[in-house]
Amino acid sequence: KNKTEVLFFPDKKVACINYFTSECENESCSFSHEENSLSKLFQFIHNAVKSVDVCVFVFTCTDLADLLIQAVGRGVSVRVITDCEQVDIPGSQIWRLRSQGIAVRTDNSSFYMHHKFVIIDNTRLLNGSFNWTRQAVTGNQENLLVTSDSQLVCLYKERFAKLWRQYKTK
Amino acid sequence: KNKTEVLFFPDKKVACINYFTSECENESCSFSHEENSLSKLFQFIHNAVKSVDVCVFVFTCTDLADLLIQAVGRGVSVRVITDCEQVDIPGSQIWRLRSQGIAVRTDNSSFYMHHKFVIIDNTRLLNGSFNWTRQAVTGNQENLLVTSDSQLVCLYKERFAKLWRQYKTK
Numbered sequence: 371k372n373k374t375e376v377l378f379f380p381d382k383k384v385a386c387i388n389y390f391t392s393e394c395e396n397e398s399c400s401f402s403h404e405e406n407s408l409s410k411l412f413q414f415i416h417n418a419v420k421s422v423d424v425c426v427f428v429f430t431c432t433d434l435a436d437l438l439i440q441a442v443g444r445g446v447s448v449r450v451i452t453d454c455e456q457v458d459i460p461g462s463q464i465w466r467l468r469s470q471g472i473a474v475r476t477d478n479s480s481f482y483m484h485h486k487f488v489i490i491d492n493t494r495l496l497n498g499s500f501n502w503t504r505q506a507v508t509g510n511q512e513n514l515l516v517t518s519d520s521q522l523v524c525l526y527k528e529r530f531a532k533l534w535r536q537y538k539t540k
Numbered sequence: 541k542n543k544t545e546v547l548f549f550p551d552k553k554v555a556c557i558n559y560f561t562s563e564c565e566n567e568s569c570s571f572s573h574e575e576n577s578l579s580k581l582f583q584f585i586h587n588a589v590k591s592v593d594v595c596v597f598v599f600t601c602t603d604l605a606d607l608l609i610q611a612v613g614r615g616v617s618v619r620v621i622t623d624c625e626q627v628d629i630p631g632s633q634i635w636r637l638r639s640q641g642i643a644v645r646t647d648n649s650s651f652y653m654h655h656k657f658v659i660i661d662n663t664r665l666l667n668g669s670f671n672w673t674r675q676a677v678t679g680n681q682e683n684l685l686v687t688s689d690s691q692l693v694c695l696y697k698e699r700f701a702k703l704w705r706q707y708k709t710k
């Protein structure tokens with residue numbers, strides 16, 4: 371359960387969100403039913419029971435937005451920090467998340483809020499180069515380091531809390 | 541020596557490369573002589589004795605290029621992997637590194653070679669959102685997770701080796 375691992379991208383195929391979070395009844399489904407890096411990320415979010423704190427520069431992946439919205443429906447606390455200049459780019463999921471009641475805060479500067487990490491249930495950290503975009507899944511060379519090291523989780527929790535206090539809701 | 545830590549950016553001031561790697565004799569030096577995240581990164585590279593394997597999307601920071609060139613001068617093996625579309629941007633240090641005999645390999649695709657990690661002496665990994673640019677030092681919100689966890693170091697070593705084999709020297 372507390373295994374340290376690394377999710378490397380690109381995946382060869384996009385993982386089927388249905389298959390990895392409930393079941394896939396589409397017999398001609400073109401998405402991957404074999405475990406890969408995205409399917410593991412799906413499952414980390416799907417298995418959250420208390421909180422998901424996302425701090426990510428770009429967020430355009432609809433599947434990952436779906437999982438956050440489902441998490442809120444299960445009673446999980448979801449917070450998102452992103453870069454103010456990425457909020458309105460084509461495909462951005464930020465306004466959709468906000469419309470579903472998820473609190474999103476952004477920096478207010480021309481510099482980048484460039485982190486790409488997520489903390490799950492205050493006990494697991496995923497951190498690396500991975501933006502929450504489709505291109506990062508099947509195109510780019512990317513990594514997400516997964517750790518339950520309590521010292522590391524704590525340092526990123528503190529940083530998230532600091533930025534959350536500092537940034538305003540739009 | 542094997543402490544786990546996180547370097548968070550931005551720093552308030554750019555660290556003085558002279559002060560943190562030898563001495564600074566400039567009495568009116570405007571760079572920081574107080575330890576910060578960049579000064580720690582300087583020291584990790586400066587203290588390398590065997591190898592520095594850099595895998596980073598954007599590399600424009602002259603101080604970090606200087607440190608790699610100095611490392612080669614000490615007999616340290618230095619290898620760099622970067623994104624092919626970033627090689628010729630303004631301020632890129634890649635051709636300067638190559639002119640000093642440092643082997644640089646790149647992807648050959650329109651997707652991003654988006655990793656931002658460095659492995660020092662095959663025993664320490666620094667990984668996160670931090671590109672090797674001045675903007676990332678004093679402007680952006682960035683992180684570099686520092687670990688000597690041998691399992692993690694090994695996974696990133698293997699990924700570096702795989703990309704190194706796959707990519708060609710320009």
Ligand SMILES: [Zn+2]
Nearest residue numbers: 386389394399
């Ligand atoms: Zn399916």
Ligand SMILES: [Zn+2]
Nearest residue numbers: 556559564569
């Ligand atoms: Zn100085």
